[in-house]
Amino acid sequence: MTAPQWLNEEELRAWYAFVAAGALINRRLDQQLKDDVGITHLQYEILVRLDAAPDREMRMSALADALLNSKSGLTYQITQLEKAGLVTRRSCPSDPRAVYAVLTDAGRCMLEQAAPGHVAQVRKLLIDVLTPQQLATIADGLTEVTHRIQSSEADPAR
Amino acid sequence: MTAPQWLNEEELRAWYAFVAAGALINRRLDQQLKDDVGITHLQYEILVRLDAAPDREMRMSALADALLNSKSGLTYQITQLEKAGLVTRRSCPSDPRAVYAVLTDAGRCMLEQAAPGHVAQVRKLLIDVLTPQQLATIADGLTEVTHRIQSSEADPAR
DNA sequence: GGCCCCAGGTTCGAATTTGAACCGTCGCGA
DNA sequence: TCGCGACGGTTCAAATTCGAACCTGGGGCC
Secondary structure: OOOOOOOOHHHHHHHHHHHHHHHHHHHHHHHHHHHHHOOOHHHHHHHHHHHHOHHHEEEHHHHHHHHOOOHHHHHHHHHHHHHOOOEEEEEOOOOOOOEEEEEOHHHHHHHHHHHHHHHHHHHHHOHHHOOHHHHHHHHHHHHHHHHHHHHHHHOOOO | OOOOOOOOHHHHHHHHHHHHHHHHHHHHHHHHHHHHHOOOHHHHHHHHHHHHOHHHEEEHHHHHHHHOOOHHHHHHHHHHHHHOOOEEEEEOOOOOOOEEEEEOHHHHHHHHHHHHHHHHHHHHHOHHHOOHHHHHHHHHHHHHHHHHHHHHHHOOOO
16 A cells, blocks of 8 residues: 655645635635626526527537536426526427437626626736736637546446 | 626636536545445545644534635534544634634544545545646646635625 | 723524435437 | 336435525724
């Protein structure tokens, strides 16, 4: 057994910065979106994905995957968004099991209202604080991180 | 009014990688700690902070600040940890309003059990995926990010 | 001293998240 | 064709989180 590989100072610094930045940014984004247009960051992301999808609709499970969220969590959120009139459900004719979430016009409108403020916040909190150099490094590194995690999720032999 | 500063491709890549990595890593850490020793990542962090503090105790509010968590959330978690015997509360003699959370021996023991697996997971998911170069860049960049956010929180004139 | 406001925690109810159990198809192999 | 395990979503109860309201004691100010 190898000795427990503690984190050295530099590693610890990176780790804590990563965790803290994630927590703080998430909180602020939620805050801003709720104050601004009354939806959460998660709901905003749902609208974004739907808007980007062909015909502005997606299968529940595809959406859940894209959002890295549990199936039941998505069911709940879609129900909320449906109550708010931003999204509707549509069942797939070819496969009665499948359900599509569809962005409504109101949802699109909401997205247009919400996007500028949200993007501005993302800029202010993260993007504009970093140099393009740093951004590129972060993008490369963390993309690799997410790829590895996701592939190990799919992989039965972890 | 400036035109809405959309994110360019590189910025978007960084942003999504950042969000995704944060979400995935958090989920995995929670998972691993719960499977392993039955506590959440948040609870683990509480134990870590207490263990690092002088006399292994901290004021509730200091702890809440350190964890970037709401006061009520901390109250809840400390109550849970107290039920589990990992922490006790102690009121401060000099100021009856203040409450200290104190790490118990059982808490210390739990921490010792949990730490190796947790650190290994952090390594596997993040640290070991990145080069020291990348780590340094991330540490620098995200430290700056958290500093700015935190200082703007304290600042009344945002 | 008496008043008022603030800081430190807790409590409360509402909203969200999670994981497990469930229900109705689908599609493949016997 | 039948059976059966896997898939796609939903439901449910339990745990957690959040924010606002609430207590209590401390200190400054008159």
